[in-house]
Amino acid sequence: MAHARFIAEVLTPEGEAFNEEVEMVSTRTTLGLIGILANHAPLLARLEPTELRLYRSENEIVRFAQGEGYVQVVDNHALLLVEELIDTSELDRSELERLREEAERVSASADADSESAAYARREIRRVEAFLSILDEK
Amino acid sequence: MASQREVRNRIASFKNIQKITRAMEAVSAARLRRAEQRVTALRPYASALRRMTRQAARDAGAVAARVPLLTVREPEESVGILLVTADRGLAGAFNSQIIRAGVQLGAEVEGNRQSPVWFATGRRGVSSLTFRGRQLAGAYTGFTDRPAYADARRIASDLVTAYLDGAVDRVEIIYNGYVSPLTQRVTRETLLPVAAATIRAEDEGDGSGESGAAARDTPRRRVFPEYEPDPDKILRVLLPAYVEISVYRALLESTASEHGARMTAMRNASENAGELIENLALEMNRARQAEITQEILEVVAGAGSLV
Numbered sequence: 282m283a284h285a286r287f288i289a290e291v292l293t294p295e296g297e298a299f300n301e302e303v304e305m306v307s308t309r310t311t312l313g314l315i316g317i318l319a320n321h322a323p324l325l326a327r328l329e330p331t332e333l334r335l336y337r338s339e340n341e342i343v344r345f346a347q348g349e350g351y352v353q354v355v356d357n358h359a360l361l362l363v364e365e366l367i368d369t370s371e372l373d374r375s376e377l378e379r380l381r382e383e384a385e386r387v388s389a390s391a392d393a394d395s396e397s398a399a400y401a402r403r404e405i406r407r408v409e410a411f412l413s414i415l416d417e418k
Numbered sequence: 419m420a421s422q423r424e425v426r427n428r429i430a431s432f433k434n435i436q437k438i439t440r441a442m443e444a445v446s447a448a449r450l451r452r453a454e455q456r457v458t459a460l461r462p463y464a465s466a467l468r469r470m471t472r473q474a475a476r477d478a479g480a481v482a483a484r485v486p487l488l489t490v491r492e493p494e495e496s497v498g499i500l501l502v503t504a505d506r507g508l509a510g511a512f513n514s515q516i517i518r519a520g521v522q523l524g525a526e527v528e529g530n531r532q533s534p535v536w537f538a539t540g541r542r543g544v545s546s547l548t549f550r551g552r553q554l555a556g557a558y559t560g561f562t563d564r565p566a567y568a569d570a571r572r573i574a575s576d577l578v579t580a581y582l583d584g585a586v587d588r589v590e591i592i593y594n595g596y597v598s599p600l601t602q603r604v605t606r607e608t609l610l611p612v613a614a615a616t617i618r619a620e621d622e623g624d625g626s627g628e629s630g631a632a633a634r635d636t637p638r639r640r641v642f643p644e645y646e647p648d649p650d651k652i653l654r655v656l657l658p659a660y661v662e663i664s665v666y667r668a669l670l671e672s673t674a675s676e677h678g679a680r681m682t683a684m685r686n687a688s689e690n691a692g693e694l695i696e697n698l699a700l701e702m703n704r705a706r707q708a709e710i711t712q713e714i715l716e717v718v719a720g721a722g723s724l725v
Binding site: 292293294295296297310311322323324325351353 | 458467470645646647649663666
């Protein structure tokens with residue numbers, strides 16, 4: 282069944298990544314996975330690293346690996362602000378594993394309350410989310 | 419009259435200067451392109467994040483009163499002033515116009531019986547404020563050529579901390595906004611408290627060129643949105659992000675402006691050098707002609723005395 286369509290706009294600090302009509306947006310907020318359809322109630326949520334799927338139609342899906350960010354839905358318009366967005370086909374397992382090792386080292390050696398440890402923990406979460414995208418594929 | 423050799427030496431040194439200024443112009447032009455790309459890419463994201471934060475703050479209602487970054491303090495006793503300058507000079511009025519605006523604001527603040535608290539990025543701003551005997555609460559240098567998000571985060575976190583600790587009751591930021599390679603506009607924005615923050619026209623209008631953005635701000639849609647997590651928590655993350663992105667944007671605008679200003683300044687310098695070289699060449703020709711005339715006169719006089 283064809284769904285009603287709405288506009289999804291994805292912005293990153295490096296520019297606009299996506300701005301098209303879609304049937305559904307699938308992503309993850311701090312509370313869990315969320316699928317946004319047309320006429321969704323107004324929403325403001327924090328995004329967590331995961332695979333962002335933009336459904337142009339049932340079979341045509343645009344996929345990105347998404348970093349942290351925010352999503353806002355108002356008036357049938359979904360605006361996603363993400364700090365980082367990578368085309369899933371460009372994810373590199375060995376590079377991600379190297380980043381994870383590095384972050385784990387920092388997190389193990391740094392003071393648990395320090396800024397750098399907090400940053401390393403976030404980095405680990407991000408890298409693991411990206412790795413699990415690769416696993417699913 | 420200067421001798422030929424003297425004039426020739428001066429021409430040679432002006433030619434060297436011209437070579438240097440031409441090279442600097444080319445370098446700035448190349449960097450300008452990159453900096454311009456970064457700032458234009460960032461603008462829609464920054465505007466959207468700022469818009470989103472303000473909407474969230476407005477819709478949060480009673481919750482907002484409990485979020486310190488939102489509450490306007492009365493009376494304000496001290497005002498933080500962040501000047502965004504460059505590490506290097508030779509960029510025309512780029513640095514001095516920021517410092518002038520900053521000092522002016524400082525005087526204004528003092529006139530209101532408030533005390534200014536100074537922050538500066540870029541060696542030029544830091545050294546110039548120190549020279550004027552101002553105490554700096556924060557000095558950030560070494561990255562103005564190519565600021566990273568981490569730099570903005572560091573500055574933002576210092577500003578937020580100063581605000582939360584009560585060291586400052588308001589934060590103003592002054593930077594060169596990028597208009598075009600030839601034009602930089604000294605821009606002053608209120609950064610904190612967020613409720614009093616300067617609203618840029620492009621933030622409110624739609625930065626993205628979408629019809630939705632402007633309409634989304636109209637009051638008839640004051641439906642309470644769902645928040646995940648709750649509004650209190652989300653505001654606590656959004657607000658620092660708002661400050662960070664605002665600082666980052668100011669840094670990028672300033673960098674693009676700096677390269678633009680330096681490119682223009684160096685082009686003018688090259689042109690001036692060219693003009694001087696032309697004038698000196700004329701003077702040298704005259705000197706040579708004078709020498710020749712002198713020699714002929716001497717020969718004629720010498721010949722005359724033999725007759």
